[in-house]
Amino acid sequence: MIFPLIGNEKTALTVNNFIKEQRIPHAILIVGESGVGKHTLADFLAKAIVCGKDTAPCGECENCRAALSNNHPDITTIAPEDNKKNIAVDKVRELRQEAFIRPHKAQKRVFVIDKADTMNAASQNALLKVLEEPPEAVMFLLIAENNAAFLDTVISRCVALNLTVPEREKAVALLSENRKYSREDIISALDSAQNNIGRAKRILSGKAGTKAETAAEEFLKYLFDNDQYNMLLVTNAFAKKRVDSDAFLKALKNAVAKRIKADPKSHFAKPLMAFYNEILSCEQQLLFNINLNLFFSNLVCSAIQILWRNK
Numbered sequence: 169m170i171f172p173l174i175g176n177e178k179t180a181l182t183v184n185n186f187i188k189e190q191r192i193p194h195a196i197l198i199v200g201e202s203g204v205g206k207h208t209l210a211d212f213l214a215k216a217i218v219c220g221k222d223t224a225p226c227g228e229c230e231n232c233r234a235a236l237s238n239n240h241p242d243i244t245t246i247a248p249e250d251n252k253k254n255i256a257v258d259k260v261r262e263l264r265q266e267a268f269i270r271p272h273k274a275q276k277r278v279f280v281i282d283k284a285d286t287m288n289a290a291s292q293n294a295l296l297k298v299l300e301e302p303p304e305a306v307m308f309l310l311i312a313e314n315n316a317a318f319l320d321t322v323i324s325r326c327v328a329l330n331l332t333v334p335e336r337e338k339a340v341a342l343l344s345e346n347r348k349y350s351r352e353d354i355i356s357a358l359d360s361a362q363n364n365i366g367r368a369k370r371i372l373s374g375k376a377g378t379k380a381e382t383a384a385e386e387f388l389k390y391l392f393d394n395d396q397y398n399m400l401l402v403t404n405a406f407a408k409k410r411v412d413s414d415a416f417l418k419a420l421k422n423a424v425a426k427r428i429k430a431d432p433k434s435h436f437a438k439p440l441m442a443f444y445n446e447i448l449s450c451e452q453q454l455l456f457n458i459n460l461n462l463f464f465s466n467l468v469c470s471a472i473q474i475l476w477r478n479k
C-alpha cells in the first residue's frame with residue numbers, strides 16, 4: 169500500500185521508500201501544525217511497522233488486521249493524561265521499561281508519543297536514554313506541532329518528517345473526493361482555515377450540522393402534518409452516510425426537545441416525549457452496521473405511530 173499524503177508528496181516518497189526498503193528509522197519525529205495529517209501518517213507508519221512486509225501495511229496479515237481494529241499489542245500510544253498539560257516523566261520511564269519487553273505478536277514494537285513537544289526536559293532526558301541505545305525490535309514515532317520545545321539531543325536521534333499545508337488546488341481536490349460538499353463551500357472553508365485540511369474539514373462538517381438542523385425542523389413540521397411521504401424524503405438525504413445519519417439524529421433530538429420545552433402543556437408534549445425516547449434507542453442502533461434506508465423508514469413509521477395512533 170502506498171501512502172498518498174496529498175500536498176506532502178516528498179515526505180510521502182520518503183515514507184514509502186522506508187517501507188519498500190524495509191529501513192524504517194528507529195525514531196521518527198513527525199512535525200506539523202494541527203490538521204495537516206500527522207496522526208494519519210503516524211497511524212500508517214505504526215501499521216506498516218507491525219506488518220513488516222515491503223508492501224506494508226498489506227491489510228491482510230494477522231498483524232494488519234489487529235492494527236486495523238486498533239487492537240495490536242505491539243502498538244502503544246502515550247500522550248498527556250486527561251487534564252494534564254505534559255507527558256509525565258513517570259510515563260516515559262514506564263514506556264522505557266516496556267521497550268525492553270519482546271514484541272508480543274509482530275517482529276517489532278512501536279511506541280507512538282503523541283504531543284511529544286509537551287515533554288519537559290526531565291521527560292525528554294528519560295526518553296533520550298532509550299533513544300540512544302534502543303532495544304533492537306523497538307521503534308518510536310514522536311508527534312509534535314513544532315520542534316522548538318525539544319532538546320537538541322532528542323532531535324539529533326530522530327529522523328524528522330515535516331508536514332505542511334497543501335497547495336490550494338490539491339486541498340480542493342482532496343476535499344472534493346467524497347462529493348459531499350460544493351466547490352464553493354470547500355474554497356470558503358479553506359480560506360478560513362488557511363488551507364489547513366483538518367481545520368477546513370471541521371468547518372465543513374459544522375455546515376453539515378446546520379443542514380441537519382434545518383432538515384430536522386422540516387421533519388417535525390411534516391410529522392405534525394401526518395405527512396409520512398415528505399418525512400421520508402427529508403431523511404433520504406441523510407441515509408447515504410453514517411456521519412450524516414448521526415448528524416440528523418442528533419439535530420432531530422434537539423429539535424424535539426426544544427418543542428417540548430417551548431410548550432410543555434400542549435397535547436403533543438407527551439407523545440413528543442415518547443418520540444424523544446424512541447430517538448434515543450435509535451441512536452443505539454446506529455452503532456451497528458444497519459441499512460440506513462431501512463433505519464429511517466422505521467424511524468418515520470414509529471414517529472407517525474407515536475404521534476397519530478390515538479387520533
Ligand SMILES: [Zn+2]
Pocket residue numbers: 219220221224225226227228229230231232
Ligand atoms: Zn500486513
